[in-house]
Amino acid sequence: MKHLRTVDDVMTRTVVSVDRGTAFKDIAETLRMWHVSVVPVLSGDGRVVGVVSEADLLLRTQDEAGASHDTVAERLMTRPAVTVRRDTTIAGAARLMARGHLKRLPVVDGEGRLVGVVSRGDLLRVYLRPDADIGAEVRELIMYQLLPHRLAEVHVHVADGIVHLRGTLPDADVRDVVVRAARGVPGVVDVEADFSVPVPT
Template structure:
């Protein structure tokens, strides 16, 4: 399975959007047709200038006679919270949690829409097989963090939970090893139980 590390690895490239002039009823119909809860609003140059959501529409349903005059430009929330394709999955998840958002528009360096990432997309990382997670952690620990042959580290992964035990040449390395293992995509939690090496 491909290592899922950035938004680019999980985002949806085909995106439905509206422009500032899209009418209220057309927005409702687009949301219904594509079964989404929000739409990016684009400028003439393709930049994301806002987002219009079901909540935005519901706040403006009191005056139904005037709904035909209301456009996405009137309704949208701005500025839009966006993310770039090279943002980490964890960073995108923090943005969503902070703003209580379900989806984020993905933009290029000029702010143009290139995709969208949802909560469900971000959760794909946790479908990674345990064996792949364990292999990457072993390689990270034994070949990058600890001098060859100076430690005996056992790695077991079950349902994304990583169990680390064995002995380390320096007790201060435990925190380094645990923090490094947390960076591996698919890790849900880490349980570490290291001992000091037995003197020769």
């Protein structure tokens, strides 16, 4: 299974969008047809300038009853749009979604042009990674990259994405480094560590 590390690994590349002049009714129809709750609004050169959500449409119907259907995306959209770059880590995108209580994020290139969209469900795909694959990567990381020349004995067991580490480390300072590194492995839900450190004689 491919290691899912960045937004580019999980995003949807076929994305529905609207332009600044798209009318209220057409936006509502686009949301219905594509079964999405929000669409990016693009400028003429493909840059994301805002987003329009179902909530934006409903708010306008309450504020301007009878005039909503003459309103266009530029007047409805939320701006500036919250976006992510395609090289953003999955964890970074998840934090951004959580802070903004967002369900979907437009993905942009270095020029701000739309290249995809990522949803909460897309980000959760990383946690479907098999435990055996997670364990193999954690062992490789700890024993061959972090501690290649140190005296250490680390046993790794993974169950339901939770990494259980136990064994002996050369000194107490290494523990936090090992645990932090294990948490960064794609698919890891949590890390539990039980290490002992030899007492100097």
